[in-house]
Amino acid sequence: MINLTKGLYPFWDDFLIDTRRSDAELSLNHPERRGTVMVFDKPWEGNGTCFFSIFKDSDEKGDFFRMYYETWSFKIEGTYNKDLKNIRVCCAESRDGVNWVRPDLGICEFGGNKNNNIIIDSIPDNFSVVIDKNPDCPPEEKYKALMLSTVSFEPDVLRELWLLVSGDGLHFTKRSTVSSTYNCDFDTLNTLHWDPVTKKYYCYIRSNYDIDENNDPRFDETYIRAIKVLESPDCVNWTEPVFADFNGGGNYPLYTNSVMPYPFDGRYQVGFPKRYVQRKEWNDNYEQLTGKELRLERMKKHPRLGLAVDDCVFMSSRDHYSWYRFDEAFLTSGPENGDNWIYGDCTAHTGELIVLPSPFGNEPDEINLYFFQGHWTAGPTKLLRYAIRRDGFASVKAPYEKKTLRTKPFTFEGGSLSLNFATSARGGITLKVLDGLGHPIPGYESCELFGNTICRHVNFSKPLSELAGRPVIFEFSMRDAEIFSMTFSD
Numbered sequence: 001m002i003n004l005t006k007g008l009y010p011f012w013d014d015f016l017i018d019t020r021r022s023d024a025e026l027s028l029n030h031p032e033r034r035g036t037v038m039v040f041d042k043p044w045e046g047n048g049t050c051f052f053s054i055f056k057d058s059d060e061k062g063d064f065f066r067m068y069y070e071t072w073s074f075k076i077e078g079t080y081n082k083d084l085k086n087i088r089v090c091c092a093e094s095r096d097g098v099n100w101v102r103p104d105l106g107i108c109e110f111g112g113n114k115n116n117n118i119i120i121d122s123i124p125d126n127f128s129v130v131i132d133k134n135p136d137c138p139p140e141e142k143y144k145a146l147m148l149s150t151v152s153f154e155p156d157v158l159r160e161l162w163l164l165v166s167g168d169g170l171h172f173t174k175r176s177t178v179s180s181t182y183n184c185d186f187d188t189l190n191t192l193h194w195d196p197v198t199k200k201y202y203c204y205i206r207s208n209y210d211i212d213e214n215n216d217p218r219f220d221e222t223y224i225r226a227i228k229v230l231e232s233p234d235c236v237n238w239t240e241p242v243f244a245d246f247n248g249g250g251n252y253p254l255y256t257n258s259v260m261p262y263p264f265d266g267r268y269q270v271g272f273p274k275r276y277v278q279r280k281e282w283n284d285n286y287e288q289l290t291g292k293e294l295r296l297e298r299m300k301k302h303p304r305l306g307l308a309v310d311d312c313v314f315m316s317s318r319d320h321y322s323w324y325r326f327d328e329a330f331l332t333s334g335p336e337n338g339d340n341w342i343y344g345d346c347t348a349h350t351g352e353l354i355v356l357p358s359p360f361g362n363e364p365d366e367i368n369l370y371f372f373q374g375h376w377t378a379g380p381t382k383l384l385r386y387a388i389r390r391d392g393f394a395s396v397k398a399p400y401e402k403k404t405l406r407t408k409p410f411t412f413e414g415g416s417l418s419l420n421f422a423t424s425a426r427g428g429i430t431l432k433v434l435d436g437l438g439h440p441i442p443g444y445e446s447c448e449l450f451g452n453t454i455c456r457h458v459n460f461s462k463p464l465s466e467l468a469g470r471p472v473i474f475e476f477s478m479r480d481a482e483i484f485s486m487t488f489s490d
Contacts (some may be wrong), residue, residue, distance in 0.1 A: 002015075002409070007487065008265040008268075013324030021406040024405040028326040028330060037097075038092065045071045047376050070090075080381075090116075120172065126186060126190060191204045197266055202320045208224060209243070224253050229320055230242070246323050246325050258273060258274070259350070262316075273315065291338050309342065310345045311329040311330075311331065339382075405476040409472070410471070419483060430445065431458055432445045433475075434473040441472070
């Protein structure tokens with residue numbers, strides 16, 4: 001029997017859905033582009049600017065947002081190439097998540113002065129930062145970073161994932177090694193966060209496994225880039241990494257993971273991995289695909305730099321290890337514009353999901369994600385901001401024709417129920433509460449719900465609290481409507 005404690009229950013998976021008795025469809029939603037928030041055109045910012053960590057911080061002026069990113073150049077004829085020798089780490093700030101500035105930090109010299117936002121002048125690669133939310137974290141370790149120890153892929157070279165710490169978010173020192181291997185692991189934007197529910201740290205890293213012989217023959221996939229998870233009670237002693245379990249989902253490469261805690265309920269983790277797609281050979285579509293000339297230039301360095309394209313998928317978990325992942329793309333490169341449909345697109349930031357006010361008056365706050373565009377192209381890299389509804393990554397939908405969403409039997413705590421939903425003017429949702437055997441319980445059928453809200457209280461002629469602790473089934477009748485989540489409270 002499923003027991004629902006008080007809190008949020010999003011419809012991002014089939015955890016609660018009785019799929020045999022439901023014909024409303026669980027389906028993926030997509031973020032909306034809100035605009036370009038930053039263009040990386042400073043002398044120390046090259047055509048390889050990438051790997052963004054973004055989260056909320058605070059100082060004497062109040063809350064603000066920090067951004068960390070890598071900047072470097074890959075020498076390719078015709079691209080926005082500064083011929084930079086090192087991979088550097090930079091820091092930017094924003095008071096609203098939309099308008100970003102580069103503070104003059106005076107830490108690293110570039111071009112004969114220190115008037116720049118560089119915090120580390122040279123790293124091997126793969127740098128990510130997060131604020132440690134553990135209440136017992138020492139102040140001098142408030143900011144934690146992960147970094148790859150070497151970019152060598154030689155089989156006799158030990159690769160390590162280092163943990164760095166900082167008290168001010170600007171000056172980092174190595175604290176320990178999270179994991180090590182002689183395989184090609186960690187070559188990604190590895191992520192770390194504290195879970196307040198389990199009171200443990202979780203780290204998500206890149207690994208790989210041999211290809212399934214029955215995999216899609218369209219693609220050049222000799223092995224699968226995959227995600228592994230490890231945990232620690234103290235950020236010092238780590239378990240052995242294990243593969244994330246996607247419960248029979250598609251078998252394809254995931255280049256990054258971009259796993260973050262869900263800000264509205266810490267029991268959930270969400271991820272936005274970049275899906276890497278490399279076709280086997282050039283064809284007529286590449287002849288017509290945007291950016292042909294630079295694509296051919298990149299292929300002189302390596303074929304995959306012209307053949308590979310990326311998209312982003314969405315996944316969610318309740319335990320860090322078992323994931324429900326939609327195989328359809330959450331985000332694509334979008335309309336062809338000369339700077340997209342290339343290897344590097346659709347890489348989500350990591351750190352925290354950023355919650356910002358809606359730009360449309362009194363509408364609810366939105367969840368914001370940031371993706372860079374313009375990797376190794378003629379112009380500078382840009383950072384794009386996308387937004388999506390609270391709890392809105394996926395939902396259960398019904399067309400104009402009446403459909404049913406029926407839950408599995410469950411018990412619940414609390415006496416109040418609210419829904420996050422949307423309908424058309426002619427559409428609507430009605431909820432009927434059944435007993436554990438599927439029989440209607442008198443006094444527990446709602447009126448028709450319609451509108452578009454993240455929190456609509458559902459009322460019955462009898463108090464819902466009288467059913468707390470009893471096995472029940474929720475049966476939603478829907479038309480031209482979608483349900484994103486439900487919440488139990490007092």
